[in-house]
Amino acid sequence: MNNVSSTRTENIIIITCALFTFLLHLIVNVNGGYGFFRDELYYIACSDHLDWGYVDQPPFSIFLLKCWRLLFGDSLVSIRMLPALAHTGTVVLAGLLTKEIGGKAFAVVLACLGMACSLIHLGMSGIYSMNSIDILIWTLSMYLLVRIIHTPKPEYWITLGVVLGIGLLNKISVLFLGAGIFAGILFTNRNWLGTRWPYIAGIIALALFLPYIFWNLYHDNAHLEFIHNASAGKYSGRSRIEFVKEQILLLNPLSAPVWIAGLASLLFYKPLQRYRIFGWLYLTAFAILVINRTSKGEYLAPGYACLFAAAGIFFEQKLTVRSVRWLRIIYPALMVIATAVLVPFVMPLLPVEEYISYARKMGIEPDSNENKELAELPQFYADMFGWQEKARDVAAVYNSLSETEKSKCAIVSNNYGRCGAIDFYGAQYGLPKSIGNHNNYWIWGPREYTGEVIIILGGRMEDHVDDFESCEQVGVSTCKYCMPYENNVRIFLCRGLKYPPASIWKDEKHYE
Incomplete structure (x- = not known):
């Protein structure tokens, strides 16, 4: 296959996976999506009180929501269109990231499906919050890092600084991404520290984040107080083992062998040695969240696009012998089938009574990550009613x-x-x-x-x-x-x- 036809095939794969992702969100939301989630009502209220910060979040997602409401109104379909677009954009970026580091058709399929079929990505992008934007920001930052690896142009560093700054104004967990990038540079690309551009990128990010820092200082460190109270209160019962287990369950159990292979490839597979920075990026963020005993598994959800991209390339290069080539078709198909079976647990796809019956048949009990009393629905769905x-x-x-x-x-x-x-x-x-x-x-x-x-x-x-x-x-x-x-x-x-x-x-x- 020549380069032109290969690129066309890869682009068609990316577009197809992106359309699949967007249409799934659209179908769920048009069918009612149960109702507005508790937090969505709060975010809408925040968007009626624009400020440089809020107790529980920086301002970017709220400013974006306000602009979106002015243009498209307050319907549930309208409000949830934004996270659906963010998830769609994340799938596109995962495909482009894979292409950029040398992946062909199969690698692009595996990377796009990894992000499109991830249960936590589907769930977090099914309601409006800063989380779907956060995932998009991390994935875009990874894509820019690859461009810097290939061609360390100043404009890429400047763009990365702007993206990280906007990311911090959206959710402060981008600090974990920043720490991962720094660790990756320190262990794999130390020569970058001899140039001024990483520092300029950091200064740009900090400058964009300053309004929220000043807002917190003016409001007696409200966000720090919020984090302390949440950790000591509703999340105090969590454990490190629970956090690690959730990395397997939340993404999609059948995806686990893929992203684990992707992490190992980034660290040890010689053809991907140039991109080892992403292995350190993920491990640094993982370590920070594990050390913080009360972390929820979903906090690491933005860090997986690079692992799926690396896994795609590794398996594309290894599954070439005829006796194992069938895995190129079977395993992605199994990932899609697993998603189809499990998606009702993260997206309100079924009518409520049908969902309750389905959950009982599957033997899955309602759950809450805040130690709340539950009835027939998990907290994520119950908080869409009443x-x-x-x-x-x-x-x-x-x-x-x-x-x-x-x-x-x-x-x-x-x-x-x-x-x-x-x-x-x-x-x-x-x-x-x-x-x-x-x-x-x-x-x-x-x-x-x-x-x-x-x-x-x-x-x-x-x-x-x-x-x-x-x-x-x-x-x-x-x-x-x-x-x-x-x-x-x-x-x-x-x-x-x-x-x-x-x-x-x-x-x-x-x-x-």
């Missing part, structure tokens, strides 16, 4: 008030999912924006409310009664399929807060 019901039930109380009381009424809750539900769905019921003490809702404060009339979503009577002149339970919000602690949530109507809201707000902060 939000509109909460807004509707609060609206029933709000609309029973006189116009005078409505003008003074604050709606309060103690977690950003409930507050986000009031803010997003409340518009159709005529509700004012909510206030709360969870993460950035605490920073946004009590607004101008006086405490004369407050509707409280959640808690117990004994949590509220002593703070008001009068307080009564006026409703209970129920929801099917939601997390158990989001079902049977009490609604209170309280009047006459005994303290000015602003005077007690500093004691209400809850970062987690």
